[in-house]
Amino acid sequence: MSITSVLITGVGGQGSLLTSRILGTLALELGMDVKVSEVHGMAQRGGSVVTYVRMGDEVASPIIEEGGADYMLSFEMLEALRSVNLMKKNGKIVLNVQEIDPMPVIIGVQEYPKDIKQQLKSKVETYFVDALSVADSLGDARYVNTIMIGKLASIMGGDKEKWINSVKQCVPEKSVEKNILAFEKGYNL
């Protein structure tokens, strides 16, 4: 019973829900069983958000636990480090290098860790992506999501057309073309 577990981490409001929807749709495209566990409510208001996607022949539990993640897609540096214990030793992390200060840092009670890149690299194979710069070059910060999905697709592999199909089904109709462009940019990074 082979299952692929993808962890999505970030800060509430960064678009984890869209990303998990695209991955869920991909699993459907591939004819797999899939479960996606989301965060709604209070945790969405700028807090840490962890979303789980598990696909395979038969998926029972919707959550990813310690030692369970094959891949992590993270939108924020600190949030990647926070969930690194959920990774498998041979897992891979795709990380948007954006830093968002949490409130304890903003009010000066704690410091934002300075060595996140080194810490992550010493633990798990990690790909660093400056998705925000790429998105800015496309004219809208909101394309960070599909850029990251593109990068994840190039690392996870599989039929690229199926990935693109899944993106198409999940983004607003009027921005399909731009999103596919963003996906390609990420894929070729």
Added chain:
Amino acid sequence: MKKLLLGNQAVARGAWEAGCKVATAYPGTPSTEITENIAKYYEIYSEWSPNEKVALEVGIGASYGGARTIVSMKHVGLNVAADPFFTLSYTGVNGGLVIAVADDPGMHSSQNEQDTRLIGRSAHVPVLEPSDSMEAKEFTKIAFDLSEKYDTPVILRLTTRVSHSRGLVEVEDRKEVPLKDYTKDISKHIMMPGMARKRHIFVEQRDKLIEKDASAMPINNVTYKDKKIGIITSGLSYQYVKEALPDASILKLGLVYPLPYDLIEEFSQNVERLIVVEELEPFIEDAIKAKGIACEGKELFTLQGEYSANLIRKAILGEDAAEVEGAEGLPMRPPALCPGCPHRGTFHVLNKMGLTVTGDIGCYTLGALAPLSAMDTCVCMGSSIGIAMGMEKARGRDFAKRTVAVIGDSTFMHTGINGLIDVVYNKGNTTVLILDNRTTGMTGHQNNPTNGKDIKGEPAHEIDFEPLVRAIGVNNVVTVDSYDLKKLEAAVSEALEFDGPSVIIAKRPCVLLDKAFRKPPLKVNHDKCTDCRECMSIGCPSIIVRNGKVEIDTTLCVGCALCARVCPSKAIGRSE
């Protein structure tokens, strides 16, 4: 056809397929999406009721009226609806009546971890518990059938992970169920003592009948594998057990009240070690121990939080699963009011004034956290006003001059209004701030009786706070723009000194709702900035320190300019 549905969407789909005609709810995480999705089906009348008690009462009326009906709420919502709920058990139903109740183990978005199964048992109402989206849909349909077959309301008990996980669901067509005839029957529908005593006999008999039938219900089923370990479980714990102990024998319970004791007895005799795996209370465990069946349970597991496959593996087999060491001592990231949130300025003012603030439930509860730190209490929906009144009655008028109650628009309509009636009637001097952001924010922007739209977004009567609270008897009433800090502070000061109750309506739409609001981000002029850090005291996620200097994160800033208004050096301005 298979669809990838959220557990709550699957419940909505199940209700639709089952021919449900009426759906009511008050929004509450993790239950909200049930009714949001039902609202998309034109065959079903749906409404956001002002609170769960009203939602259930409308549901009871619809059921008596012969329609299949679903009423949805979060676990603490059932407390609000407890009064009609306990007596509804006696009257039974006409059209099938399902009450979907979502518990929140781990308290992702709640104030406690109460276990709805216990309430089901104390009211003698059957409780079904699905373990994924597919079952969420199927069990909803089964719940309607059981409700009509046994003349009882039925609880569909969900938990956050079932409600908010997506899974594949085989969808079917709707089956229309004709309205049942309505017949006046005071022996069943009027619960005066004489009638209620007879109905209590019925309730006890119903319990016994369902208990007898439960062992043959397909939703309670046994899978025998290795008989060294036998697990009794239900809900999401079943999925965790399947992953943690793939070789164990499992008795999976779909109906957790009344329990199928014959089936449990038989299973217990066929396995060597019997273990109950259930989140929260030892509900199944206590019940089967009371029947003299020996088992293990809470000596292995905690009452708190969510379980997982790893937790079960560790508790039963002693195995650890971690492969990569985690990082220690990281800064936490609690949720915060959004950039541009109209509540931020209000709490900044209340903090500055050093007042005692009784709080309530909504996004604005986040005003309790540093650096705003402007809240003293938060207990339940609508509690802020009563608690402020109680503090005044305990500590006197002078204390009330330093105390305000804050409550959201939707929460005020939910149960806050009763507290205000008490203040007026019993001669309190409470100052109430209604934080009117024109929506029910925290649960994801549902309409409510004060914003002029119904559940489908159609125009509805907009209840106006000012005449409403004046009619109750509050004479000192004022509405201010939440962004106007000076006016707000003046209004609060005046209200605190006013002899008698006061209501201040701090009004401005939720910034997430007002898509047209977004303005260019602000920028710090470092020539003028004296580094006093007053702007950091408003707790805006977009104001940060980089290389020792205050900066504004332009990816987060929405241009509300609250920081510019609190800056004493006028060092913050538009970046255009």
